[in-house]
Amino acid sequence: MAVQQWLRAPFTHDPVRRRTYPDDVYFREMAALLDGRDAGETERTLGRTTFVMFKPDAVVGRRIEAALDLLAGHGFAPLGALEVRVDARVCRELWRYQINAAPLAVIRAVDMILESGPPCLFVALRCTQGPERTGMTAAERLGELKGSSKNRDTGGGSLRGALGCELMCLNFLHAPDDCADLIREVGVLLSGRRRDEALAMLAGEPSPGRAAEVAAAARRLYAAHPAHSLAPTPGPLPPAVTDSDGLLARVDELAEDHGGLPLWDRIVIAAHLVDGLPSEGTALIGPPPGTRLNHPRTSRSTQAAPPGAGGNVPATTTLPARGPTPAVVAADQ
Template sequence: MTAAGDTLLGALTPSAAKAEVYAADTYVQESVDQLRDLGIDPAAFARDHSLLLLKPDAVVARAVEPTLEWLAHNDFEVVAAHRCAVNRHLVRAIWYFAWNIASAERRRLADLLVGISDALVLVVRGEADALPVSVRLTAAKGPTDPRKRQPGELRYLLGQHNFLLNLVHSPDDPADVLREFAIFFDEATRRRVCTDATDGAARARELARELYAVTPARSFERAAAVARLRRDLGAANVPVAPELSDAGCARLLYDAWAAGHELDPWSVLVLGSYVLPMRTGSGPQTLPPVTAKTWMEGRS
């Protein structure tokens, strides 16, 4: 990307490190080039729009309608909705600069999650005043850590209080909007998002019905996961202790994986999300997250 591109990214993130890395990022380049070809200012698009990914766990939780209602009540307009096939490569592309601290167990669970269902990607628009839409949306949706969520936040509303199965993702800042726009959508889809006027919320509801028809609702409760895994292992003549601590549940999963037992993926996801380590504990992620606080500090 040219020096003008460096200047563009410098205005779209408070992180100098991110601006430097994203200047050479293929996804960012694709979005910027196409938006300019369409006569759209990439900086304005990135400030005024964001994306909201409803992950496969959101489909299982039947979270689409509550999310749409929350967005409308918080002055976000859904301008497009698309069903998105997910796989391990898409997951790694989205979180490429953060997953250096993800544990092997978290990566394994994430790879199971993408096999549960397709995802739903919403393109949202709002007013970018002191905060760009992406920064405002990310702050309003609530943190990954369920202990830090507050009433009024989207993740608090959706009610599945779990670190890994947190249902939704959104880009941190406008630079991330440009990058993720090209991760989720190919060139033709990006053009439709930018040029077709549709009722995005209505389309999201239609897509949700399709996803729900092929993806059963499941329990997010640890006890239900343990009960299902007991049945799976019992069918394989594997004894399971009557009472299982966190360490015992973790050992059950490790041993089952090592032995190659066939287990219900959803139950493994739920139990593993409660008892397996999610982070390596070795240093910060490659690019630190941008928050409303760091955005405002970077603009001052």
């Protein structure tokens, strides 16, 4: 099994990933699957393709179509889409090497989002500019373009910034940071024949028909799940809860529906309460070497007002007013 083949440059430049992923069962399984394919063609596919996974908040917040438009403006063409269920267990496996540093209250809030009802939407993407022109793999390029949910940019220079990401936990999307992450994460998110389906999708060619199919998949999710505002509007100040254990208890209460509030109102409140919590450790694996947090390769062409939710959107959730919060260094979901 040529595990090391997929851990050399340009698939990753990170020595920590090179040390860790040979012992990761998902990466090993995917490497075995890739071994049965033409090596040259697989290398070309991995260099020019990646995926974005839209989370449930992107569904109810109606951000998917706007994100696809922004991605198209940066040369990312959709190749196909798959619905994916990400529960608490899959969440811990997907972000295994980062979530170890997150406060339990943050993890619980993320669980609420991922298990809220809508599935995630896995969208395969081709970087039409190619690594020959950009000097980067598609995964690296999108990893920089997506932006950080922790160090949020308010000028629209990143994808999350342009979509109106205001809270760490409500960040709309996930994308792998490099090709090694892409390989591992396909293995985490999918099993059996669906892994083959995803690899075939990544190896496909962009076309208007494929783009229309992805847009239709987003509209089906919109039709099945009502829109909801995700804006954190300050409101009356509740009794202060600043310690991690107290916040975990409060988020647990919100998850259990004490008080009769609609689910997404409770999710927005939980996301607001945990926003700014400092990490409680060091992530086992961080972003690959690069300049992701400063987004030097992004363009102001992503600047856009946060898209409206559309339809009959409930009134903005009233949230507790909060003072300045410490810099967040927890897991970047």
